[in-house]
Amino acid sequence: METIDTIKEQIGKNPVLIYMKGAPNAPQCGFSARAVQALMACGEKFAYVDILQNPDIRTELPKYANWPTFPQLWIGGELVGGSDIIIELHESGELSNLVKAAVNPE
Secondary structure: OOHHHHHHHHHHHOOEEEEEOEEOOEEOOHHHHHHHHHHHOOOOOOEEEEOOOOHHHHHHHHHHHOOOOOOEEEEOOEEEEOHHHHHHHHHHOHHHHHHHHHHOOO
């Protein structure tokens, strides 16, 4: 399977998905740490991909997403953004609404 197909499948299968450096319980950079803390504060399950363990995804995802940096948060198949955007959405309360709506569609 091509890397882009793998990425599309991951995004399609998971209502909330973060591509990050490390794992939620052991982030490997400050941006990933802050982003995943905000995501965990929403209280819903989410999927993650450790791009340090997946160099092909680390290379191809920025091209596919047209977003150069990590972490990348995808909700409902749409790119939400990186660390700064995730933090802003969390502080405004909007992140929790987005996550809950994606995880528990009515």
